[in-house]
Amino acid sequence: MGGGSDLLGINYSDYATIRNGSYFKLLSAYYSKSDSTDSATKVSPSISTAKDDAKTLTRIESAAESTEKSLSKLTATGKDSVFNKVEKTAEDGTKTQEYDRDAIYKAVKSYVDDYNSLLDRADDSKTKSILRAANSLKSNARANEKTLEKAGITVDADGRLSVDEKSFEKADMDKLKSLFTTHGSYATQTNVDLLKIASNAKSEAAKANTYSKNGMYTYNYSTGDLYNSGI
Numbered sequence: 001m002g003g004g005s006d007l008l009g010i011n012y013s014d015y016a017t018i019r020n021g022s023y024f025k026l027l028s029a030y031y032s033k034s035d036s037t038d039s040a041t042k043v044s045p046s047i048s049t050a051k052d053d054a055k056t057l058t059r060i061e062s063a064a065e066s067t068e069k070s071l072s073k074l075t076a077t078g079k080d081s082v083f084n085k086v087e088k089t090a091e092d093g094t095k096t097q098e099y100d101r102d103a104i105y106k107a108v109k110s111y112v113d114d115y116n117s118l119l120d121r122a123d124d125s126k127t128k129s130i131l132r133a134a135n136s137l138k139s140n141a142r143a144n145e146k147t148l149e150k151a152g153i154t155v156d157a158d159g160r161l162s163v164d165e166k167s168f169e170k171a172d173m174d175k176l177k178s179l180f181t182t183h184g185s186y187a188t189q190t191n192v193d194l195l196k197i198a199s200n201a202k203s204e205a206a207k208a209n210t211y212s213k214n215g216m217y218t219y220n221y222s223t224g225d226l227y228n229s230g231i
Contacts, residue, residue, distance in 0.1 A: 051126040054208045060125060061201035063118040068194045070111040074180040075187050082107045083177045099173040105165060108153065108176070112161045119160060122197065127204050133196040140193065144179065144186040151176035 052060075073082060082104050085097040115137075122134035138159025141148065145155040152171030154162045180187040 051128075052124075052130075052204060052208065054205050056121075056124055057127075057201045057205040057208060060118070060121045060130060061198050061205070063114070063121040064194050064198035064201065067111070067114040067118045068191065068198070070107070070114045071180075071187060071191060071194065073107045074111055075191070077181055081181070083173070083181065101169060101173070104173065104176070105163070105168050108163050108168070109165075112153065112163050116160050118194075118197070119158075125201075127200065129200040130197055130204070133193045133200065136196075137190060137193045140186060140189045147175055147179060148186070151179055 076082065083099060086100045087095055088098045089095050119134060119137070122130055125131055125134075141155045141159045141161060148155055148161075150172050152163055152168040153176075154164070156162070179185050
């Protein structure tokens with residue numbers, strides 16, 4: 001996949017392809033073509049055990065989709081934005097427009113919990129494409145560590161996130177809003193990685209859920225020797 005990218009290295013053509021489902025279709029077509037051309041290319045078929053079982057892959061896909069959903073609550077704009085200011089009345093009756101910190105904290109906490117759960121699920125995977133995307137999630141968090149901390153979100157050495165409610169009360173809401181709603185921000189790359197994890201888990205599950213020639217259910221799939229190409 002090609003296309004333009006910004007200074008952060010985010011390829012928006014790839015993002016669009018993953019987003020509209022074409023990425024999964026291409027993967028499925030590739031493996032279908034590989035299987036159908038084994039005899040024509042005289043590659044000796046072999047049975048290769050799937051990297052992960054279907055149950056593990058389903059859990060990873062579900063966790064990625066849950067994280068994407070909780071992230072979307074922070075990236076929403078317009079009337080649906082959690083960062084829309086609300087009217088607050090002080091003890092002296094003075095009215096001001098302020099961020100609804102309680103609502104924002106709830107959205108951040110939900111995202112952080114889902115994000116960490118996804119990493120736990122991904123750590124159980126043996127599929128390289130899933131592990132690469134999960135590592136990209138962690139790297140993106142570490143790259144934005146200082147800004148995230150100013151926004152009330154702590155990043156540990158392994159790229160996992162945490163948020164403390166008391167500390168969050170003093171967090172810079174403008175910084176937080178920028179992280180999640182600005183084009184090319186932390187949230188943009190995070191969403192790309194989440195979509196990749198979900199798509200790759202779905203693709204692997206399609207390969208894992210096969211039947212053997214004698215009709216028995218198995219977690220194996222037929223491959224050749226990858227055409228000796230080193231792919």
